[in-house]
Amino acid sequence: MAMEPVSFSESGGIRYLHFGSELIQGAMRMRDPDEIYLEYNQQMMAWLLFLETKPGMHAAQLGLGTGALTKFTHRHCPAVKSTVVELNPSVIISARTMFFTPDDDRRLETLQLDAKAFVCNSKYKNVFDAVQVDLYDAICDGPSASSLDFYQGCFDILKSPGVLTVNLFSRHKSFQVNLNHLCEAFDNRVLLFPESHDCNVVAIAFKGPILNVEWKEVSKRAKVLMEKTGLPTNTWASGLHRENAHQESKLFI
Template structure:
């Protein structure tokens, strides 16, 4: 395991100064052609296949892109990513969703540096902007009210004791920054006391318009929450959309419709939420 000490140096070119941010150490490991991100422990915070850096390697990360099932990408579409990690979602969207503008919100500047230097996340450009900020504050900024078409939430710290942001106020903030229609995807721990707390708060913030993916092999569960008009669609149409996404991006979406239908009560015949 390679460790980057808990200091990140960023040059202030205009002033010729150096700012030092004291944060928890960001560490890395590699095995079998996979590079992993850690926050000073053996717990995995993200992963990348070295021979295909733009691939979304982890299953739950792949499911965080499930908003694509329900929203057509178009010029000017705005997506917020709360939590950067290895930049897997950022890289995927930058490559396969050229019409989308992505705003990444990441509190730890060391994660931003490592995403670019160790996981090949692109620098900011006209389609990508990175904000070093607290996501809990960001979602309550009135500047972003009804601003984003999709919001992706993957916020964990070194302890990994459930999501780092899980309050009702936080999820109401996520609802408020979404346009109508809009979709939020959230990474949750399925076998942890935090799961029921988060699910309850998401359901309350989004009026119970929530779907769950089946648990992935690493005990993650991705939740989808919807804002806007009621959605009624045949699962076969969702499957067709998933097939198009898979053909265009290589994302393994072929089991998504069946998994969502099976996992969620009263959704067996058609999707109605």
């Protein structure tokens, strides 16, 4: 199968990743390579709102891009091991050479694999505390993995409790298809962030015990996260509260 060509551009101190078109597949601020520059990418770290990191935790990143999530986890979550799944070898090389993603070590494993095959492999069943899905091709008209089987696989590789975050494209017919499959696989335990730039909407899905928590506690946790990591999490609780029906009095999902 032919892989999409990888190219780069720079403007105003930002380096961008492209897959054979002008569409942006990722970005990095040159003076702060470990910062997560794009808002939707920042929201992909929202599993940290619901899971306290501790030794032995394992996160999977499906789709490497510029390595923004990988770098952030490696730097700010030293107790967490990351497994990155990326099919295109050129993306793996460019993440390391152009976007300063670290080489594999005892906390980082990179697999050149199809994410659809990865989530259906029984050896990964109940392995990961968090799974982050950002799988797009050059056309960018919706996630390149969107079937019910794929999302069921994501559910299966999560531990209980476990949290999935996934980047969806809101203004395309793929959005409702992905959302329906995600809700079916996760028994409707899905929250949406408000739409961010370029029509990205990050969904959060939950596996395990029911969450029953006051929104003020979520806000408090978000503030701690911002202080620890620099992520601009101060609007996360209010955005989730506002965007999701039946969550008005407290977060119950």
